[in-house]
Amino acid sequence: MMRFQRPPEPDDFDAKVRQPGNAWLSGNIHLKKISFKNHTYWTKCINQLADGFNGFCAYACIQPFSGVVDHYLSKTKHPNQAYEWSNYRYASDKLNQYKSDLEQDQILDPFEVEDDWFEILLPSLQLVGTEAIPAHELERAKTTLDKLHLINGEWIIKTRARHYKQYNEGKLSIQGLEQENPLIARAVKRSQDYYQKGNEFYNCEDYQSAIQNYNQAIRINAVYAEAYLGRGKAYYQLKNYQNALTDYHEAIYQNPELKHFFGEV
Known part of the structure; x- marks a missing residue:
């Protein structure tokens, strides 16, 4: 993981996402289990969200094959945050599934981590935590690495290996590597x-x-x-x-x- 800056809310977000979403939600908030099927208004802002993260998954720091809007606070547990821009992170579909309903006390927020908390080891390409992680964040850091398979998840390692090979073969400059990984x-x-x-x-x-x-x-x-x-x-x-x-x-x-x-x- 690395630090991402919070992207500004799009000008049309309120009209396209928040208002219609909350209008529908107000009539269903009493339900024990809310199904958001057919009411995924957040998909209307996915392009702006992806741009805000430079196309990178907020957790894997790789451009995903299939990117989705990740609700940092689970929409099923926090329905009032389902249509709030501040709750969105851009993520790969696979990592979004891994994350599922994990809560904020279990998963680190890409807007709050520091750049020196994690590093890649070469040539294994495994992501590990560093001594810079504050003691009170160690448990969340471990859970984030484990549950999201960020250390050596198969597709993540394959993607890292491809980029590292391209760099070593001279097909990617260090600047190109920065853009890819x-x-x-x-x-x-x-x-x-x-x-x-x-x-x-x-x-x-x-x-x-x-x-x-x-x-x-x-x-x-x-x-x-x-x-x-x-x-x-x-x-x-x-x-x-x-x-x-x-x-x-x-x-x-x-x-x-x-x-x-x-x-x-």
Whole structure:
């Protein structure tokens, strides 16, 4: 997940959705179970809602095959919110089904999460929570990941894998990856940033700080050959030859073209 800004209510929303919806609802609010079939006025605003989320599912951060209007507060449990723009999130049809009647105390709101609460790990492409999630939100974060299958749901992983492959093959630039899958692009950029910081510390002969940054690059991208190489060189400077050798072997395993660096040790 990532933070989305709340899109403004469309000018024609009140006339097309709220008024006819609430007019119908007022005559049925007394029913124990309200059926909204044939009264899905919210579908009239789906295009504006999708635009408000740049076409991304609010939960998976992927452009869905079939997008729907998600009622953040369940319309069956909160019928008075069925026709309110503020209650709508754009979501894939599949995730909307997963979410079903889960309540707000169980599922995180895409308008409230922070950008550093979740990250993609490479190359597994699994979405995980970070240490930045506040303690009081940990349970909701876990439920959101589990119930919506955001960690490694089949269709989500397949979509992430397709985009990541296109990037690695040069068919998508980092800017293109951001447009297709912003969470993967963020992971790539963060791992590269840590790697560059590691290089800067290495060049300043601050090898411990270099190792710390290489560690972060590798934590995000477990197959980052150059980061293993950099960390190995830093370990070598600290005379930790065993760790240096281990990292050199891993670097060459991930990228055999780095073999020539062994001649520098």
